[in-house]
Amino acid sequence: MNERPDVGRWLTEHHVVMEGDALVCRAPHTALDWTMFEEIIRHPHESDAKQHDACCEPAARHAMTLAQAAPEPIHRRFEVRAQLNPGARAVKFGDDELTYGELDSQADSLAVILQEQGLAPLEVCAVLMPESLAMVRAILAVLKAGGVCLMLDPGEDCAQLAATLRAAGARTVIAQRAYLACLTETDAKVVCCDDDAGGCHAYWPNDCVTDGVSPVSPVCAVCRGGDGDAPTIVFQQHIDVLDRLESMQARAPIGQGDSLLQGAEHAPDEAFWQSLWPLTQGARLVIVPPRERMDLERMRQLIEREHITVMHVNFRG
Template sequence: MTVDGGNAPPGPADHPGTLDAWFARQAAGRGDAVAVTGPDGRLTYRELDRRANRLAHRLRSLGVGPEVPVAVRAARTTGLVTALLAVLKAGGAYLPMDPASPRERQEFMCADAGARVLVTDSATDPLAPVAHTVVTGPADDLDDLPADSPPPAGTRPANLAYVIYTSGSTGVPKGVMVEHRQVTALLTGVRDRFGFGPDDVWSMFAPAAFDVSVWEMWGALLHGGRLVLVPDDVRRSPQDFHALLARERVTVLNQTPAAFRQLVRHEEETAERGDAPARLDLRLVVFAGEALPPQTLRPWIDRHGDARPVLVNMYGITETTVHSTYRRMTEADLAPGVGSVIGEAIGGWTMRVLDARGRAAAAGTPGEIHVGGAGVARGYLGRPALTAERFVPDPDSPVPGARRYRSGDSARRTGDGDHEYLGRLDHQVKIRGHRIEPGEIENALTRHPDVRDAVVVTDRDAAGEPRLVAYWVAAPGGAPPGPTELRDHLGRGLPQYMVPAVFVALDSLPLTLNGKVDRRALPAPEEQRPDLDAEFAEPNTPTQKALADVWADLLSVDRVGLDDDFFELGGHSMLATRAAAVAGERLGVRVTLRMLFDRPTVRELAEALDATSAPRHDNSDRGDA
């Protein structure tokens, strides 16, 4: 692998046109090679091409063409990849939606984007703004449609490829419009650094609605490699994910630092039990989505070294097409005092650190990151004022009319040309790789009739991972809602990763002298059991007590009752992974992540664990396989 490449912009000959045209060339040359593997089976390049062509014909008949957004909502199967490719073959732009996100949010995105067509694998959940729903799957009627490519739609590299929604500070999500040429520029811009090719096997870990999926999916398919879809339950289980990486012989892995720490912890716990972790074929691990503290890589480097797989940290933003910088991480970066280093701009991109007056910040002085070059997106869909505010003229570019993006991120340039990421300049945060505007959560909270004011901040849970904490003030005259009611209220309009782990009721929010919320004066959440709907019931059996102790330690609460829900206490998928591992070690039984998701109370989980460990005298099967 080439790991040191120049930053010269790719020339016109390097740009392969549209994404679907680039894929068609791979399909023509590698028809019998496996393109995608999922829980529902595998497709060769020829099979994927033909299935996508049939769906593209149907979409074309519904009026899909250049600049027409098409909503795609599907589980992580080969059908998802087929649908995304088909939208582009029809000439349209895909709008990916998480099937688990609230219906209200899905309908907002469709209405905001003007998506009149929905491609889905579920016929039972239509969306109001959509005029046409195309259901795909085993029972669809697409086999009667032509398997060859539809007539050219006239799509050009400057046409839209996709719209991905990100959190908005005003409480309204905003759609980022990305064109074909920005994605192809990304892949050509890193060509010399990574040497991607047909021997690579990529895991698609990110949800389709998260922009890293663009890099994973098209990085694999446009280089003739194989894409391995990671099912949702496997994504939540480091043990199962590690097994998938080994079984599928994945070579290219993309992870948020938080998710990778779970994978590293699994290897450590396996070794502590005296077992050898399964051998991996990784040649490259790319970190993205949040800050990477280099010291967290020590356990991995101690075990695997830093030569293979190569470890690369890439800073990026949805508005500048996934990745913007490249920084290879080595053992030297584990030294004390090294911050979250993000390197320099990739080929065709530019990065400037500017002060408040728009001038270059001196080396070592913090400033705002401005990203320019080939990856700058078209802007925010239907938000011209916000687009003008964030996408500003680029005086350093030789291209007339070029713009660069004001990221809102702070960094400082080091003496050797490297850059250290320092965090957000505003209150925007990243939780487990998801970019979140706390203002969107605050606005949703205050829409509850019994909530007057709210502010949302981040702190760290017992495992050291960032979490959301909501401080709120009750409206006068109403009945103050409990955490469960507030969590349910938010869950009806926000994705799960935006629901705070902790809710703190205050008489009033502290203010600064100029009347703004004084976030530094907010009290630390008390380490006590919140006021849940379930009455506290004391754990009694050894299994119940052990589970309650494990949960109390991980969730930073003083006690856990028999009927307390792990997730209502502030748990999330990564803490659940840790809870399952620690509980299993303490009890000497296998505790799976699925068991905890299916039985989230101490009572339910203890019953299941006791049943699986008890002697059997009949043929009943009450445990998890």
């Protein structure tokens, strides 16, 4: 009988960082152990606490607080990258791709639409769509408009979505047209925005008004679940998300020339920081279509074709 490969050895040699059930694998795409990659996808395995502690050690030494290092809201980091290198590739989903300049312009346009539809600074705006170009555009647009982003799960039923919106006080929702029927039980104002950016260019932006937004302002609302019609909503500040991104950056530094693969199944709110991490560092985000995520051969081809250097992988025991 063949023994399973040594997961601990692979984790160490390929600089994999584990946080919860997500792996952040930092290795050249040409150096990946495909046997181990297949083992992780098909036979999730639980690592011990010592391996986790060893991976987390660099972050524990990260002493400088982001209140000192990053005095501006989180989306400013993306905007600086877009201004410095607008032609750099920013995000890809399937056959569609946007540069930093294109993504910045589209997010600006959607931010203006949100403001004209009544979204005020520091007000919650929900995003209801699967991982896609549209989702990344929507996240940035909410931040640019000064809003607080609430990621909704497209798999939830209408009643639960309505309860989450009420609990968060969200009066605006950005949704793809395919999910409009899921919002029939809410009075929230809906802004449609699909992958082709249809409707997102109705207005060309002037400067978005974000008065009152600072690093200690809330930037995202997270639904922690709850009983019946009373889900619990937790608010995170810009500085909280920046701290998490800085922690990830300390463990697995990325920058221009890196491509991050977002292909693991995870909670909707995790898509928020997983999307912002590469885009605030000048790297490229590659989102795997759901139909390809469990196909090892397609994943292998995509990783080699797109020169993936960082990836998120589910890792559940």
